Amino acid sequence: MNVTDLTFLALCLPFLGALVAPLLTRTLGHNAAWVLALIPAAIFVHFAGFTAEIAQGTAITGGYTWVPSFNVRFSWLIDGLSLSFILLISGIGALIVFYAGGYLKGHPHQGRFFSFLLMFMGSMLGLVASDSFLMLFIFWELTSITSFLLIGFDHHRDAARRAAFQALVVTGGGGLFLLAGLIVLWNISGVTQFSALMAFGPVVKASPLYLAALVLVLGGAFTKSAQFPFHFWLPNAMEAPTPVSAYLHSATMVKAGVYLLMRLNPVLGGTAEWQIILPAFGAATLVIGALLAVRQTDLKLMLAYTTMSSLGLLVMLTGFGSPYAIEAAVLYLVAHSLFKGALFMVAGIIDHETGTRDITRLGGLRVAMPLTFAIALAAAISMGGLPPFFGFLAKEEVYAALSSFDPRSIGFAILTVIGNALMFAVAFAVALKPFAGKTVATPKHAHEAPVLLWLGPAVLALAGLVAAALSTTVHTLFSTPMASAIAGEPRTVAISLIPHIGVPLALSGLTVVLGIALYVGLAQVRAAVASVLAWIGWGPDRGFDQAIRGLLRLSFAITRRLQNGRLDSYMTMTFVAIAVVLLVPPFVFGELALAPVFPSIPLHELAIMIIAVIGLFAVVLAKDRLTAIVSLGIQGFSVAVIFLLYGAPDLAFTQFMIETLAVVILALVMTRLKLSPSDHRPFRQTLPDAAIAIACGLGAGLLLLKVTQVPFNTALSDFFAQYSKTVAHGANIVNVIIVDFRGTDTLGEIAVVMIAGLAVLSLVRLRAGSMRRIADNDPDAEEAGR
Amino acid sequence: MKSLIFRTIAPVIVSVMILFSIFVLLRGHNEPGGGFIGGLIAVAALSIYGIAFGVETVRRAIVFHPLSIAGAGLLLATLSGLLSMVFHVPFMTGLWVYPVVLGEEIPLSSVMTFDIGVYLVVVGAVTSIALSLEERGED
Numbered sequence: 045m046n047v048t049d050l051t052f053l054a055l056c057l058p059f060l061g062a063l064v065a066p067l068l069t070r071t072l073g074h075n076a077a078w079v080l081a082l083i084p085a086a087i088f089v090h091f092a093g094f095t096a097e098i099a100q101g102t103a104i105t106g107g108y109t110w111v112p113s114f115n116v117r118f119s120w121l122i123d124g125l126s127l128s129f130i131l132l133i134s135g136i137g138a139l140i141v142f143y144a145g146g147y148l149k150g151h152p153h154q155g156r157f158f159s160f161l162l163m164f165m166g167s168m169l170g171l172v173a174s175d176s177f178l179m180l181f182i183f184w185e186l187t188s189i190t191s192f193l194l195i196g197f198d199h200h201r202d203a204a205r206r207a208a209f210q211a212l213v214v215t216g217g218g219g220l221f222l223l224a225g226l227i228v229l230w231n232i233s234g235v236t237q238f239s240a241l242m243a244f245g246p247v248v249k250a251s252p253l254y255l256a257a258l259v260l261v262l263g264g265a266f267t268k269s270a271q272f273p274f275h276f277w278l279p280n281a282m283e284a285p286t287p288v289s290a291y292l293h294s295a296t297m298v299k300a301g302v303y304l305l306m307r308l309n310p311v312l313g314g315t316a317e318w319q320i321i322l323p324a325f326g327a328a329t330l331v332i333g334a335l336l337a338v339r340q341t342d343l344k345l346m347l348a349y350t351t352m353s354s355l356g357l358l359v360m361l362t363g364f365g366s367p368y369a370i371e372a373a374v375l376y377l378v379a380h381s382l383f384k385g386a387l388f389m390v391a392g393i394i395d396h397e398t399g400t401r402d403i404t405r406l407g408g409l410r411v412a413m414p415l416t417f418a419i420a421l422a423a424a425i426s427m428g429g430l431p432p433f434f435g436f437l438a439k440e441e442v443y444a445a446l447s448s449f450d451p452r453s454i455g456f457a458i459l460t461v462i463g464n465a466l467m468f469a470v471a472f473a474v475a476l477k478p479f480a481g482k483t484v485a486t487p488k489h490a491h492e493a494p495v496l497l498w499l500g501p502a503v504l505a506l507a508g509l510v511a512a513a514l515s516t517t518v519h520t521l522f523s524t525p526m527a528s529a530i531a532g533e534p535r536t537v538a539i540s541l542i543p544h545i546g547v548p549l550a551l552s553g554l555t556v557v558l559g560i561a562l563y564v565g566l567a568q569v570r571a572a573v574a575s576v577l578a579w580i581g582w583g584p585d586r587g588f589d590q591a592i593r594g595l596l597r598l599s600f601a602i603t604r605r606l607q608n609g610r611l612d613s614y615m616t617m618t619f620v621a622i623a624v625v626l627l628v629p630p631f632v633f634g635e636l637a638l639a640p641v642f643p644s645i646p647l648h649e650l651a652i653m654i655i656a657v658i659g660l661f662a663v664v665l666a667k668d669r670l671t672a673i674v675s676l677g678i679q680g681f682s683v684a685v686i687f688l689l690y691g692a693p694d695l696a697f698t699q700f701m702i703e704t705l706a707v708v709i710l711a712l713v714m715t716r717l718k719l720s721p722s723d724h725r726p727f728r729q730t731l732p733d734a735a736i737a738i739a740c741g742l743g744a745g746l747l748l749l750k751v752t753q754v755p756f757n758t759a760l761s762d763f764f765a766q767y768s769k770t771v772a773h774g775a776n777i778v779n780v781i782i783v784d785f786r787g788t789d790t791l792g793e794i795a796v797v798m799i800a801g802l803a804v805l806s807l808v809r810l811r812a813g814s815m816r817r818i819a820d821n822d823p824d825a826e827e828a829g830r
Numbered sequence: 831m832k833s834l835i836f837r838t839i840a841p842v843i844v845s846v847m848i849l850f851s852i853f854v855l856l857r858g859h860n861e862p863g864g865g866f867i868g869g870l871i872a873v874a875a876l877s878i879y880g881i882a883f884g885v886e887t888v889r890r891a892i893v894f895h896p897l898s899i900a901g902a903g904l905l906l907a908t909l910s911g912l913l914s915m916v917f918h919v920p921f922m923t924g925l926w927v928y929p930v931v932l933g934e935e936i937p938l939s940s941v942m943t944f945d946i947g948v949y950l951v952v953v954g955a956v957t958s959i960a961l962s963l964e965e966r967g968e969d
Contacts, residue, residue, distance in 0.1 A: 693862040694862045694863075694864070694867070697854075697862055697863070697867050698866060698867050698870065701867060701870030701871055701873075701874060702870065704874050705870060705873060705874060705877070705956065705960070708874075708877050708881075708960065709959065709960055709963060712960065712963035712964055713963060716963050772924055772941070773859070773924075773926060773937065773939070774859040774860060774941075775859070775860040775861070776858060776859055776860050776861055776862060776863070776864070778862075778864075779858045779859055779863065779864040779945075780859065782864060782865075782866070782948075783858075783859075783864070783865070783941050783944050783945045783948070784922075784924050784941050787911065787922040787924075787941070787944060788911070788921065788922050790907075790944075790948060791907055791908065791911060791922070791944075794903065794904060794907060794947070794948050794951040794952070795904060797900070797951055797952060797955045797956075798897075798900045798901065798903075798904050798951050798954070798955050800955060801896070801897055801900055801954065801955030801956070801958045801959055802897060802955075804958070804959045804962070805897065805958055805959070805962050808959075808962045808963060809962070
């Protein structure tokens, strides 16, 4: 197997794993985790093999033709950016599988959970590896769908279902923005692959559609990466089991938006719009997220809101445009994945072992859970940006990017210091508060976690330390290629643990001092934020519910108007529409038919036409319905005879049969519906009906007249006449067209006939009273009924 | 219907019509006719039979449920189209064989089986409608 096939296999492997996971879990129980973790491990090893090559600055592409007619390929692009993401996804993925093995031990649906988790892993890998736009979009939406399944895993609870639905609507809807944005980019550049798009940066930026592309892409990125005001789904997603929160909603999926911005930075970045919109939204998200995090007492929610603010910081840095900003984003992204993943898993361990994750009901766990405490502390030190952890490097680089003396930098530096100080306080609130102080009685008696549970966070916390110690190697292999790929030009990351006296260090010091102060006064800050929130009283989360409710009301109102269940109003609407379509365009475009020249008609033909007209009048004037139905048949038969006389025997033949059956069926319908023998509609009802009927007839007549007056294009009839016998071996052109030349059409038509038969049968069999009324779907009535 | 004349003559008319409908179906490739028209004639025949002897008699006479007949027709038509896949030609390509039976060459084709499928769908679907309406009309 060559590298291309192996890479393809590696991208498919999680999906194959998802297939066997339920079976494996049924036989091995929670120990299936040891086997299933081999899948992400194998992927990690495969892609790690590219590291040396990527570090040289090359990008590896490969793939297969997918839809050649649209120039769509299933192709991947492995460069510094995607490689770092792939290694994070597969590496943390393996640890999460272990963790899930311990966390959901004995859960009846653990196999299903593994299956969902691996499917998500495959989607996320595909997302970051994608080179073609369409592939990226498909995997993007797949991550939304798998995230929906994972958030709603505990589907018995209302809150979980609501959170899953909300996440799907927000991120899936954002995906549609992304699709539109990618199509705009395709339209501007004419290419469908990111590797080719990179050369079109100046073209895209100069295009009048640039702003449209930017806004659409940001719509996708901001919803996925939970930027304010689309952040509300992320804390709600904490309804998912903790492995999901640690993996999707901190380390990987929520970074997809950031990934997209980084990927498109060489194409869309560097403009004034980019450097205004991204930092503005990012900084707002950073500060608001950190404030909301302080407000919480639930460990997972605190972490969720700090994830939101970290994502804000990343978006801000990606768009900031100063030296070191990209490098800072790279370092912070990696550091965040390590420490936040670890902290989430710690929160899960605490919840799992004590039965609560409310910070006010926890304390003194350091005695019972020393190992967990050590892990939590290590991760929190990294999150707080203290040496000797990787988070320190990241934070120094962040401040290096912001330490200029122009007003813009100073403003954002102040916001960042505030955000980081708040996050510092939350980090130690999560890692210190539950373990320090007096032992508090918890719902479950606390024990140290089993190996499956502590393995993942321990490795992640340790990785933060090792990466900082070996910073030179890490930078050469990962940070530098990743930063270069994002910037679209060679960059070098050089920061190490040895601090340099300067503005960044001073800002770091300020952050720490402020953070400690906030930590000490956490209860007061929490109360203050809570009172402000209570004063505001409304948030996007409530707004989401209102929007959904509004949508339901609107669709209900429209449905009740259009689908009112009255056949006569459907018929009226349909025929009014037909009349409008037939009559309005000829007048608007001046395409009215000319007055026809009446040819001399032989007497027998004239006689048949007169019979048709008599039939017509008989229909209208008939006293009872049966006469009208039969008169309609007479009119139809006369028309059929006219067809016959003018050389269309097939048509005439069919018309005869149709008319016969129509009379029979209409008569049957009349008896079936027990209609009164005659029509008793009042005049005010017959008048509009007659007007509509005359308008339709007039329109159809004028159209046919017009058709006969334009030159007849014989291309098709010549073609069929020429080839009917030679190609299709049939002399009856009409039938050859039906069954051979346009056979696929006929197949569709007979399928429709079949379905119509089914529909009529079920309508006839319906019993009155068993029907559900449309009004029963009223969202307000349902609410009132509860 | 209680008319003695109608009841006496109905079986004759009906059998002639059914026969005629098959004739129309099979001649359709070269002369006026085909599956649609043939199917409609057969439906008309079955309706007459139903009016003369009641719906139950018709249901017994055609053995299968009308919609099963329609489903079988749709299946036959689809398979006629899919047959082309075996011969690596595009979907719905007409395939012909000319076996010689008793010294007479008989052209057979997937187009013909397709047309038979059309015939069955029309017979089944429309008969189902007519019969269900008649049935309800009686009670």
